Amino acid sequence: METLHKLEEVQKMLSFLESRDLSSNHDSDRFLANFLLFMAQPCGVSMERKFRLIAENLPKISSAVLEAQLLVPAGYVVDCPQVSADPPATLNVKHGKEYRSLKSSVEDEAMVGLEAMQRANSTLEDFCRSYFMFHGMDACNPQSVFRFLPVLSFTESYIYQLDNFNEELLHLRLEVTSTDRTLPNSNDTHKMLEGNQELAKKFLELFKTDPFGPLSLLLERLGLLTERIKAELSDGTEYWELERKLCHALTSKTEISVEDVIRAIHLKSFDYRVLNLLLYELRSQQVNDLHMEFLLVSEFLVEISDDLFDYEDDVVENNFNILRMFVGLYGASMAPSMLAKFIAEAEAKYESLSKRLDPNLSSNYWRRCEEATEEGGKSSGHALGTWNIPPVIADEDSYRKRILPSEPTD
Secondary structure, eight states: OHHHHHHHHHHHHHHHHHHTTOOOOHHHHHHHHHHHHHHHSOSSSOHHHHHHHHHHHGGGSOHHHHHHHHHSOTTOOSBOOSOOSSSOEEEEEETTEEEEEOOOOTTOOSOOOHHHHHHHHHHHHHHHHHHGGGGTOOTTOHHHHHHHHHHHHHHHHHHHHHHHHHHHHHHHHHHHHHHHHHOTTOHHHHHHHHHHHHHHHHHHHHHHSOTTHHHHHHHHHTTOOOHHHHHHHHHHHHHHHHHHHHHHHHHTTOOOOHHHHHHHHHHTTHHHHHHHHHHHHHTTOOOOHHHHHHHHHHHHHHHHHHHHHTHHHHHHHTOOOHHHHHHHHHOTTTHHHHHHHHHHHHHHHHHHHHTTSOHHHHHHHHHHHHHHHHHTTOSOBGGGTBOOOOOOOSOHHHHHHHHSOOOOOO
16 A cells, blocks of 8 residues: 555656656656655655755755765775766776666666676586486576576676685785885886785775675565574675785795684585575475585585695686795694595594485485586595695795796886
């Protein structure tokens, strides 16, 4: 009834506008009608005072800035140049790349870019093929996949959007550190350092301002936000903070703690847990705690396997990697044996939990892990029962200089 009453009020106001020859087009008329109804609401301020406040303050607010504030998550806007409503506003977020503010309704505060969606795609495929079986769903059935794909895809893409910013910050810090050592007396270098430090500062501000706020708001409106999902999103923010802290410590040759390293590797797969918890909510099902506990250990082992496979790339790009961290903790000679012990303990827990699963589910998941290992071309991974720890890089700076192309000199 309340909705019907509101529609009647809007219709009356539309008729009023038409009678006063104030009508222009449908969309504009509805906006004006809703605005006038809003103005008519009692709030302890006279109508004359309301119009005076609008006349005094509205010219001070840029439409472009207001649009960016409404449609882009807090902290995303690093620099907002002069923009127009058509084509879509351009937001300069990082060197050489632009993120566009898409025209959308006010419901679309949480936003992602195409690059983030492309990066999220492989994770979504793996999630469907590896996790749907824990929900009694068939990942090969298009109806099962596409029924829940919009929410799952948007959520994972949003997470990757933030991960893109975090990686950019890691690269900026690495660039600042290495350049500062190699060219300490160049004026141009000092200018570049100042620019990079300023950009790094702006990226840090992003992660201090509740980066998951817009996504949480969207999930809450959909009735999907639970306390467990909130906790996992908070873990994601903590993981990025630990990654920045640990990677910066390695490049600056400062001490790291084993507690931070273990905490970070356990938090790293938070996005899979968010997706899994969302799938329970989307299906209106109770969370299976045994499945969640088993998958937590499996995710942990998969992350280690991925880190061993990507070790050299992570050294070059200054990303979090468990082997990098163990080298920093225990030294190049001790790191492989300490990591092997660490893996063995996790594998024992994995075997214990797998025996508590339904035998068919346990068998299907094992086969899926084998498939994923083969498809990824990996020679290490718990699914096959073998691990291959790559040769340790003791001097990361020298390795990067050998791998990365040198800057051209004038």
